[in-house]
Amino acid sequence: xxxxxxxxxxxxxxxxxxxxxxxxxxxxxxxxxxxxxxxxxxxxxxxxxxxxxxxxxxxxxxxxxxxxxxxxxxxxxxxxxxxxxxxxxxxxxxxxxxxxxxxxxxxxxxxxxxxxxxxxxxxxxxxxxxxxxxxxxxxxxxxxxxxxxxxxxxxxxxxxxxxxxxxxxxxxxxxxxxxxxxx
Amino acid sequence: xxxxxxxxxxxxxxxxxxxxxxxxxxxxxxxxxxxxxxxxxxxxxxxxxxxxxxxxxxxxxxxxxxx
Numbered sequence: 001x002x003x004x005x006x007x008x009x010x011x012x013x014x015x016x017x018x019x020x021x022x023x024x025x026x027x028x029x030x031x032x033x034x035x036x037x038x039x040x041x042x043x044x045x046x047x048x049x050x051x052x053x054x055x056x057x058x059x060x061x062x063x064x065x066x067x068x069x070x071x072x073x074x075x076x077x078x079x080x081x082x083x084x085x086x087x088x089x090x091x092x093x094x095x096x097x098x099x100x101x102x103x104x105x106x107x108x109x110x111x112x113x114x115x116x117x118x119x120x121x122x123x124x125x126x127x128x129x130x131x132x133x134x135x136x137x138x139x140x141x142x143x144x145x146x147x148x149x150x151x152x153x154x155x156x157x158x159x160x161x162x163x164x165x166x167x168x169x170x171x172x173x174x175x176x177x178x179x180x181x182x183x
Numbered sequence: 184x185x186x187x188x189x190x191x192x193x194x195x196x197x198x199x200x201x202x203x204x205x206x207x208x209x210x211x212x213x214x215x216x217x218x219x220x221x222x223x224x225x226x227x228x229x230x231x232x233x234x235x236x237x238x239x240x241x242x243x244x245x246x247x248x249x250x
Contacts, residue, residue: 001187001189001190001193001194001195001237001238001249001250002193002232002234002235002236002237002238002250003185003199003235003236003237003238004234004235005234005235006234007187007193007194007195007199007235008187008195008197008198008199008200008203009185009187009199009200009235010185010200010202010203011200012200012201012202021201021202022202023200023201023202023203025200027234027235028185028235028236029231029235029236030231030236097211097213135221136221136222
């Protein structure tokens with residue numbers, strides 16, 4: 001896919017006192033021709049350059065979703081005291097395109113969703129049970145530019161931009177960049 | 184923010200721009216989008232083109248691809 005005007009990509013016309021929004025069709029081109037682990041794009045939540053991003057924290061169990069409001073009408077096992085405020089964008093199992101489980105996909109504010117429980121690969125001490133119950137990790141290679149691999153990379157969480165408070169499993173997350181050198 | 188799923192045709196299933204986007208923009212469409220399975224190996228290519236940034240994804244071995 002090309003991020004082009006012909007494909008419907010565009011930017012919003014600046015109109016601070018306007019009452020409606022106007023799309024300006026736009027061809028989005030690469031902004032930089034070089035990059036390093038120190039490259040920052042200062043106006044975004046993610047410090048994108050050549051990046052891979054995997055966003056988690058968007059699933060809480062819900063036994064029954066309210067179709068109209070997309071709120072949780074009957075709380076799931078994640079919420080023994082009843083559905084809470086971040087149980088939004090809820091769907092019933094019948095609406096699933098893949099695994100039929102009812103749940104909510106709204107942004108997690110209280111960290112009681114499935115991704116914050118012991119559901120990650122390596123959680124169980126029994127490797128066989130672990131592989132049976134948990135997905136495997138996402139593995140990705142270093143990016144290539146004209147068939148030349150990168151020599152350095154950086155890992156950077158966006159905790160400051162996307163979270164307002166922490167809960168137990170999030171306590172180990174750093175707000176500052178963590179660097180790793182590739183071999 | 185512009186948003187589009189990778190489709191097998193390279194044509195977005197609905198407008199990606201934030202003004203004209205619809206529910207269809209953010210609803211996966213199995214008939215148009217590139218779906219992947221656990222364990223798939225992917226090759227992802229991003230490069231600048233004459234009309235904008237181009238993204239192409241291929242499974243390895245090549246059984247499916249999208250852009």
